[in-house]
Amino acid sequence: MSGVKYKRVILKISGEALAGDKGFGLNYDTLLGIAKRIKELREFQVEVAIAVGGGNFWRGRSSKGMDRTTADHMGMLATVINALALQDALEGIQVETRVQTAIEMRQIAEPYIRRRAIRHLEKGRVVIFAAGTGNAYFSTDTTAALRAAELEADIILMAKKVDGVYDCDPVQNKDAKRYDKLSYTEVMNKGLGVMDSTAASLCRDNKIPILVFDLKNPDNIIKAVMGEEIGTIVKED
Numbered sequence: 001m002s003g004v005k006y007k008r009v010i011l012k013i014s015g016e017a018l019a020g021d022k023g024f025g026l027n028y029d030t031l032l033g034i035a036k037r038i039k040e041l042r043e044f045q046v047e048v049a050i051a052v053g054g055g056n057f058w059r060g061r062s063s064k065g066m067d068r069t070t071a072d073h074m075g076m077l078a079t080v081i082n083a084l085a086l087q088d089a090l091e092g093i094q095v096e097t098r099v100q101t102a103i104e105m106r107q108i109a110e111p112y113i114r115r116r117a118i119r120h121l122e123k124g125r126v127v128i129f130a131a132g133t134g135n136a137y138f139s140t141d142t143t144a145a146l147r148a149a150e151l152e153a154d155i156i157l158m159a160k161k162v163d164g165v166y167d168c169d170p171v172q173n174k175d176a177k178r179y180d181k182l183s184y185t186e187v188m189n190k191g192l193g194v195m196d197s198t199a200a201s202l203c204r205d206n207k208i209p210i211l212v213f214d215l216k217n218p219d220n221i222i223k224a225v226m227g228e229e230i231g232t233i234v235k236e237d
Helices: 028-043 068-091 114-122 140-151 184-189 197-205 219-225
Strands: 008-013 047-052 097-101 126-130 155-160 210-214 232-234
Touching (some): 008 028, 028 068, 047 068, 047 114, 047 140, 068 097, 114 126, 140 197
Parallel strands (some): 047 126, 097 126
C-alpha cells in the first residue's frame, strides 16, 4: 500500500505502557487497542515483530538486596506474561502470532531462532520476543536493538508513555523541552532516557533508526509506520 515507509519493524512496547492507566498489571483495553493497530499494519503488508518489557509486573533494578541475576531472571519471566497476553489479544482478532523466548519454555512458546523468526515474518505472522536476550544485565531495550540488527529491521518503534524524548522529566518539570530529532551520540552523551547505552550503541553501530512516541494514542503506531512526524527520531547525524 502506498504511504507505508517501513516494511519490517520492531515494535518495542514497555511493560508500563501495557498497564495503561492502572500503573500495574495488564489493561485489556490497552492490549486490544494495540492488537487492532498491529492488525492494520499486517493489512498494509508490514512485517511486525514485537519486543516487550516487563516493568508492569517487575523491575529488577529496584529490587533492593536481591541478587541482580536473580532479579533479572524474574524480569524475564514478567516479559513472558506480557507476550502471552499480547498474543492472546492478537489471535482473538485473527492475527496469526508466534511467541519466541530467549529462555526455552517449549510448552508455551518457541525458542528464539533467527531463521525461524524471519520465516514467520515472511509468512505474515507477528512475532513477539520475550525473556529479553536470555542474559542478566541486558535490558529489553537491548533485546529490541539486537533483534532489529539480526532481522534487518528498517526501524525500532519505541512505544512509551510519553510523546518523545525530553531534556528532563516532563512529569516533574513542565518546562521540559522535547526533541524532534537526535543523534545516537547526543542520546548517550546527554544521558537521555531513550534507552540504555548498550542498546543505543548497538543501534548506532548498525545504523538502525529509533522512533520514540506516545502509546496513549494507539493510532500513533500506524502514523509511525507511515512516516508521519510524531515523537522523536534518533538516527545518524
